[in-house]
Amino acid sequence: MKKFVNDPKNYVAEMLEGVALANPGALRYVPAYNLIMRSDAPNDNKVSIVQGSGSGHEPAHVMAVGKGMLDAACPGDVFAAPPMDYVYETAKLLSSPKGVLLLVNNYTGDRMAFDMGKEMAEADGVRAEILTVNDDVAVQDSTYTVGRRGVAGNFFVIKAVGAAAEQGAELDEVIRVGKKVNDVTRTMGVALTACTPPAKGSPLFELGADEIEFGVGIHGEPGRERRKLKDADAIVDDLLEAVVTDLPYDRGDRVALMINGLGGTPISELYILFRRAHQRLADRGITVGRSYVNEYCTSLDMAGASLTLVRLDDEIEGLLAAPAEAAVRVF
Template structure:
């Protein structure tokens, strides 16, 4: 294993320290709970938005904390749900009188931790609700979950509820918006290589030199099938062939299109995929209203990509267009 790392056990805390040092004016790091939060959170005038998940999916979620997005993120170790008490303590620390929304990608371990933490926080008199995200069309049940998995489409839920909360919406309204965005968002991913968790030190699964995994999960979980490598045009057709009929997305629809890198794929290839997908959608009479190309939800160093569609209406489009600012930035 060749990574930029010291002790694998310190991988997550050392990354979190780096995030905090790079954003001294805007973010705070509470090492006891792996917590990264906005320097100005909690705020009495807005619903608090928190997401936790395993680490290894950066920028999700520790680098998507900031105005218009998350108030805080409490990750677990690599590919491990955050411990129950981290979620509970984070919820207490960031609780607002307007309430707390916990965002959770649908994995069994995460659901358990967040469900129990919510119960404990409610017993303390905090208003807390939870919203589960399950945008991955690849498989129904999977290695780590019952039901569909939550993957890169999670970004759009975070963005929309973040914008609504910033505008002063109450907790029920924020939840309505989050559920609505989740309900029109669909994703599927493809792995070209496996990923290597620091503590394991070797690839999580084996993929031949000419093989790809279609519908891969962000923890390396199996997808729909293993196939021989195919050209980018055919890969986009595979992804759209699974995603389009699922909602369905139809002629006349306006969508957000995201090509998300899984960690080891250069942005040049992501834009190449984007161009193909954009044209394939245009051929079907589907207009791309907003485009997203880059890394949003990764799987450590996995070479691969996912494609997400969100069906837009005026409400969703204006929430996605609202200003936001997070640690992941160019300038």
């Protein structure tokens, strides 16, 4: 295993220490609960937005904590849901009279941890609701999921509910906005290589030298099928067909287009994919109103990418364009 790692047991904790050290003043790290939170949270006049999930998907979600985004993220270990008591403690720490919204990507382990953590917090008087994200069109049920998986499209839900909460919206309204965005968001991904969890030290699955996993999950779980490697344009065309026809997105629609890197793919390749997707959407009479090309939700060091569409209207576009700050600095 060729990684920058010390004892794999400390992988998550050391990463979180780094996130906190890189954002003094803005973020606080609470080691007891794997928790990264805004230093100025909770705010009595604002719904608190919280997400947890397994680690290994960075920048999701600990690097999406900041003004106009998440108030806190409580990750589990690599590819493992946070323990229910982390969710419980996080909900208590972030408790606000306006409520706490717990965002959950749809995986069975995460749902269980959040359902139980929420119940425990409610017993302590915390006002909390759960919103589930399930944007992955690849498969209906899968290794770790009943129903569709939540993947990179959840960044749009985070951005929208984060903006609404920052503007003072009540909990019901924040949930309405989040569900609305989730309902018009669709994603599909493809893996060129497997990823290597630090504690395992070897690839999580095997892919032949000329094979790709079409519809891969963000934990390396199977998607629709193994296929032969094609050129970039053909891969985009396949992803786009699956995503566009699912909602479906129609001629005259205006969309946000995200090409998300899965961790091991350089940004140059992501822009090659973006270019084709943009061109093919134009051919279909669909306009790209907002563009996202970067890593948003990764799978450790997996080479691969996912394609996400969000159907825009004035409300969603306004929320996506609202000011936001987060741990990841570009310049």
